Amino acid sequence: MADAPSAPTAPRPRSGVASAEWLAGGSGGADRLAQLLPAALRGMAAGTAERGGPVPAGGPAAVAAALARAQSSGLPRHGVGAEQALEELSALLAAGSADPADPACAAHLHCPPLAVSVAADVVASALNPSMDSWDQAPVASEIEREFTTGIARLCYPDAARPDAVITSGGTESNLLGLLLARESAVTRPVCGANSHHSVARAAWLLGLPAPVVVPCADDRMVPSALAEALAPLGAQAVVVATAGTTNTGRIDPLPEIAEICRRTGARLHVDAAYGGLALCSESLRSRVAGLELADSVALDLHKFGWQPVAAGVFAARAEADLEALTVRAEYLNADDDTEAGLPDLLGRSLRTSRRPDAFRMAVTLRALGTSGIGALVERCCANASGVHAMVEDHPALRSWGAPELSTVVFRPTVADELPGTAGDDLVAQVRRTLLEDGTAVIGRGALPTGPDGEAQLWLKLTLLHPHTKPADYRALLDAVAAVAADLRASVTRESPIAS
Amino acid sequence: MADAPSAPTAPRPRSGVASAEWLAGGSGGADRLAQLLPAALRGMAAGTAERGGPVPAGGPAAVAAALARAQSSGLPRHGVGAEQALEELSALLAAGSADPADPACAAHLHCPPLAVSVAADVVASALNPSMDSWDQAPVASEIEREFTTGIARLCYPDAARPDAVITSGGTESNLLGLLLARESAVTRPVCGANSHHSVARAAWLLGLPAPVVVPCADDRMVPSALAEALAPLGAQAVVVATAGTTNTGRIDPLPEIAEICRRTGARLHVDAAYGGLALCSESLRSRVAGLELADSVALDLHKFGWQPVAAGVFAARAEADLEALTVRAEYLNADDDTEAGLPDLLGRSLRTSRRPDAFRMAVTLRALGTSGIGALVERCCANASGVHAMVEDHPALRSWGAPELSTVVFRPTVADELPGTAGDDLVAQVRRTLLEDGTAVIGRGALPTGPDGEAQLWLKLTLLHPHTKPADYRALLDAVAAVAADLRASVTRESPIAS
Numbered sequence: 001m002a003d004a005p006s007a008p009t010a011p012r013p014r015s016g017v018a019s020a021e022w023l024a025g026g027s028g029g030a031d032r033l034a035q036l037l038p039a040a041l042r043g044m045a046a047g048t049a050e051r052g053g054p055v056p057a058g059g060p061a062a063v064a065a066a067l068a069r070a071q072s073s074g075l076p077r078h079g080v081g082a083e084q085a086l087e088e089l090s091a092l093l094a095a096g097s098a099d100p101a102d103p104a105c106a107a108h109l110h111c112p113p114l115a116v117s118v119a120a121d122v123v124a125s126a127l128n129p130s131m132d133s134w135d136q137a138p139v140a141s142e143i144e145r146e147f148t149t150g151i152a153r154l155c156y157p158d159a160a161r162p163d164a165v166i167t168s169g170g171t172e173s174n175l176l177g178l179l180l181a182r183e184s185a186v187t188r189p190v191c192g193a194n195s196h197h198s199v200a201r202a203a204w205l206l207g208l209p210a211p212v213v214v215p216c217a218d219d220r221m222v223p224s225a226l227a228e229a230l231a232p233l234g235a236q237a238v239v240v241a242t243a244g245t246t247n248t249g250r251i252d253p254l255p256e257i258a259e260i261c262r263r264t265g266a267r268l269h270v271d272a273a274y275g276g277l278a279l280c281s282e283s284l285r286s287r288v289a290g291l292e293l294a295d296s297v298a299l300d301l302h303k304f305g306w307q308p309v310a311a312g313v314f315a316a317r318a319e320a321d322l323e324a325l326t327v328r329a330e331y332l333n334a335d336d337d338t339e340a341g342l343p344d345l346l347g348r349s350l351r352t353s354r355r356p357d358a359f360r361m362a363v364t365l366r367a368l369g370t371s372g373i374g375a376l377v378e379r380c381c382a383n384a385s386g387v388h389a390m391v392e393d394h395p396a397l398r399s400w401g402a403p404e405l406s407t408v409v410f411r412p413t414v415a416d417e418l419p420g421t422a423g424d425d426l427v428a429q430v431r432r433t434l435l436e437d438g439t440a441v442i443g444r445g446a447l448p449t450g451p452d453g454e455a456q457l458w459l460k461l462t463l464l465h466p467h468t469k470p471a472d473y474r475a476l477l478d479a480v481a482a483v484a485a486d487l488r489a490s491v492t493r494e495s496p497i498a499s
Numbered sequence: 500m501a502d503a504p505s506a507p508t509a510p511r512p513r514s515g516v517a518s519a520e521w522l523a524g525g526s527g528g529a530d531r532l533a534q535l536l537p538a539a540l541r542g543m544a545a546g547t548a549e550r551g552g553p554v555p556a557g558g559p560a561a562v563a564a565a566l567a568r569a570q571s572s573g574l575p576r577h578g579v580g581a582e583q584a585l586e587e588l589s590a591l592l593a594a595g596s597a598d599p600a601d602p603a604c605a606a607h608l609h610c611p612p613l614a615v616s617v618a619a620d621v622v623a624s625a626l627n628p629s630m631d632s633w634d635q636a637p638v639a640s641e642i643e644r645e646f647t648t649g650i651a652r653l654c655y656p657d658a659a660r661p662d663a664v665i666t667s668g669g670t671e672s673n674l675l676g677l678l679l680a681r682e683s684a685v686t687r688p689v690c691g692a693n694s695h696h697s698v699a700r701a702a703w704l705l706g707l708p709a710p711v712v713v714p715c716a717d718d719r720m721v722p723s724a725l726a727e728a729l730a731p732l733g734a735q736a737v738v739v740a741t742a743g744t745t746n747t748g749r750i751d752p753l754p755e756i757a758e759i760c761r762r763t764g765a766r767l768h769v770d771a772a773y774g775g776l777a778l779c780s781e782s783l784r785s786r787v788a789g790l791e792l793a794d795s796v797a798l799d800l801h802k803f804g805w806q807p808v809a810a811g812v813f814a815a816r817a818e819a820d821l822e823a824l825t826v827r828a829e830y831l832n833a834d835d836d837t838e839a840g841l842p843d844l845l846g847r848s849l850r851t852s853r854r855p856d857a858f859r860m861a862v863t864l865r866a867l868g869t870s871g872i873g874a875l876v877e878r879c880c881a882n883a884s885g886v887h888a889m890v891e892d893h894p895a896l897r898s899w900g901a902p903e904l905s906t907v908v909f910r911p912t913v914a915d916e917l918p919g920t921a922g923d924d925l926v927a928q929v930r931r932t933l934l935e936d937g938t939a940v941i942g943r944g945a946l947p948t949g950p951d952g953e954a955q956l957w958l959k960l961t962l963l964h965p966h967t968k969p970a971d972y973r974a975l976l977d978a979v980a981a982v983a984a985d986l987r988a989s990v991t992r993e994s995p996i997a998s
Contacts (some may be wrong), residue, residue, distance in 0.1 A: 022966075026600030034536075036618040045529035055637060067638060075649035077870050081866055082618075085619075085862050089642075093626060093855075093858060098628070098637055102524075108634075110852075116535060122621055123543045125612060129597070138555055153573065153574075206706060308854065327696060350670070351667050353609075354808065355808045359588070367581045367584035372578045444830060467522065
């Protein structure tokens with residue numbers, strides 16, 4: 001096998017044949033990365049320029065065609081070398097991405113990541129600590145412990161021994177919330193109609209009954225309805241409340257819910273994947289008051305927290321609750337190794353091999369501090385208030401309600417002029433039109449606002465870009481109104497009876 | 500809030516206060532990364548030099564002390580700025596890591612990643628596609644589809660419609676194997692005594708009964724014992740076979756196992772997390788023959804595949820089997836959006852938010868081709884054969900058996916001179932001594948080699964460094980022998996009766 005040809009000064013992997021020069025770690029790893037990264041960044045810059053907006057125009061067909069032009073299908077038998085592969089595919093990815101660093105990409109809880117976190121992750125990837133045993137992750141496991149302890153204390157400032165583990169996001173955190181309940185013989189999930197789909201999915205995965213669904217008003221769980229649901233269940237129930245719903249960013253009345261759970265003996269898990277990091281802001285912290293009364297909490301630093309996906313944390317008020325995750329594997333955490341002082345990491349996750357995602361979170365916190373993160377959360381929430389005010393003033397838009405976090409929910413008024421489901425169809429088409437045009441990525445959500453409480457479709461902006469002003473969203477609101485008016489006009493032309 | 504002070508030519512985030520200059524994406528994202536990455540790489544290079552070996556010396560106490568010196572405990576309220584945080588913590592991580600790019604770090608299925616994959620991941624992190632909806636991951640979802648289809652075809656060259664999804668590793672893939680079985684009313688897991696601990700853990704998570712454990716010989720499942728176990732279970736059973744065990748790298752007799760499953764109507768899942776990528780090598784592919792007969796297969800490209808953790812794939816012979824993962828969430832994959840042509844991604848994983856790990860895998864395959872990956876697998880397996888021959892020739896070491904993949908299992912002969920569990924204690928101490936010295940990271944595994952078939956402890960080298968020669972491991976074997984002799988001598992001195 002021939003080695004890669006070397007450039008006169010620094011060897012570079014130019015051919016598709018790997019040599020020792022290809023490894024990211026070891027004594028020359030940083031140099032090799034320094035040689036390769038420019039190709040990736042060149043491709044990224046070129047692709048971003050080519051895209052020119054928040055999302056590629058043309059919808060799925062255009063994007064699939066761009067991929068087909070860039071490479072033949074199937075796994076290639078022979079390679080083209082590292083630099084070419086990096087530059088070409090990075091350009092393709094950037095040109096074909098929905099970039100949350102563009103203010104008009106504002107559909108989901110999909111944040112624009114901080115460069116400091118992205119850069120930190122390079123070092124984690126290169127050294128590749130795997131979080132399933134100490135001898136694969138000596139200091140990475142200590143950094144994770146330090147970080148998770150910090151998050152646990154943020155959630156539970158007064159608990160004696162809180163603890164937290166890293167997860168792949170709210171979905172896994174909610175699974176853990178139900179799993180820990182199941183392992184303490186609590187087998188009946190109860191959640192609000194506003195809860196994330198991962199709660200029902202976790203129940204299914206764990207072999208638990210489908211959750212009892214508690215009615216909501218204004219997208220918040222109704223405490224009296226919860227009390228009624230818990231009456232026959234009592235200590236058999238684990239309640240999942242939400243601090244920041246996906247549809248509207250609403251926060252359930254946590255203190256009242258916690259009190260009802262205390263009275264009935266039910267466990268309480270709070271899905272604070274969205275709202276949890278409001279704890280970093282002095283001025284917003286009160287919005288999630290009551291979080292500290294939960295038995296467990298889900299938080300996502302890939303929402304507020306500005307980490308690339310995934311950056312989930314699951315916090316438990318009582319460290320002992322996490323013992324349900326204990327597992328032994330002789331090759332990873334033999335009893336005699338644990339007795340000899342090697343920390344046992346395997347019980348810190350449902351996964352085995354696991355990236356040190358805590359590293360980039362810890363670097364970000366070291367760079368910005370909780371106050372820096374809190375300031376970014378405040379900006380997003382202030383933007384949402386400002387955009388909401390613009391919606392209220394807009395002649396062609398109707399607001400669902402004032403934002404509690406950073407989600408703005410609204411509907412083009414022309415949708416209300418259409419009968420039956422035609423209004424919802426128009427709302428859905430507005431979103432798809434803007435997406436397929438490449439103009440904007442905005443979200444949707446069904447809320448029970450119809451005349452008889454039936455679901456209606458709303459548009460939403462989930463504002464996670466921390467460096468915009470409300471005025472940056474004016475053109476987007478106008479575009480929604482204009483597309484809605486066009487669609488309304490075409491409905492009238494096509495079936496005048498509908499008007 | 501003050502903006503960060505700007506350098507004359509290019510603005511840099513120097514203070515702990517975030518401004519727009521801090522985002523990794525958008526039009527200036529590549530430039531911002533280019534400014535920040537040198538700090539991370541400088542720290543990484545300095546920390547690697549400080550470590551100077553495969554793992555920091557001093558064990559857990561020394562590593563924890565280094566972290567305590569580097570930062571105060573808890574989450575900092577105020578930040579130090581991006582460059583300082585990056586450089587200091589990257590240095591700390593590198594100095595305190597077990598680096599698999601050092602040949603003496605050879606305990607686990609813990610590979611040294613390729614720089615091309617690490618560099619590709621930077622672009623993925625910066626653009627942050629989240630794989631739960633098309634409007635968060637337009638081209639990333641297409642790249643993933645292309646890649647998973649390629650892997651599915653690699654596993655199942657003759658199947659009509661194979662499919663594959665990305666997972667967080669063998670543990671999640673094994674969970675999917677049992678979950679898909681459960682959803683087709685197959686509820687009794689059966690696995691070899693050689694199977695990974697994640698099989699039993701998946702059964703527990705899913706609310707299934709604990710697996711029936713089939714005896715092994717030579718760390719391979721015994722087909723006649725499997726037939727016996729299946730006799731009362733038949734089509735109720737899902738069998739998990741292993742292609743590359745954690746302890747020894749042995750591969751179960753897949754064609755015979757598949758035939759027994761076919762005859763009894765049992766489902767078959769193969770955990771090929773370790774051995775699966777042997778499919779890329781013309782000369783080694785026959786070792787995993789029979790993989791294509793399984794209903795599903797787990798593969799990890801963070802083992803052979805040289806990806807940073809995590810890079811798991813779960814392949815299914817019949818695309819339709821994956822329908823068990825279907826889930827609807829109005830905000831992510833509403834029926835009308837799917838009908839309008841927006842691809843539905845939510846049923847491609849148990850997770851919701853999800854990194855585009857397929858991107859760096861696809862870039863790596865584009866750079867090297869399957870032939871390039873196959874060549875690396877061949878090197879590791881050839882190294883293992885060479886090191887095994889050195890063990891056989893070594894006067895102070897005893898081999899467990901010839902390697903089938905890249906794992907070499909051996910034991911210092913002095914351990915056999917000690918009575919009772921004292922021999923195992925010595926073996927365990929050899930490993931810990933080398934680890935705490937900072938000399939080497941080697942593995943351990945219990946195998947039923949005692950006089951009456953009871954477990955004995957063995958040492959192992961899992962060779963995943965593709966750019967070494969057998970001779971590079973000679974000093975390591977000698978170090979094992981020397982430490983074993985020292986420990987044997989101290990046992991004799993302390994309790995002469997034991998000799």
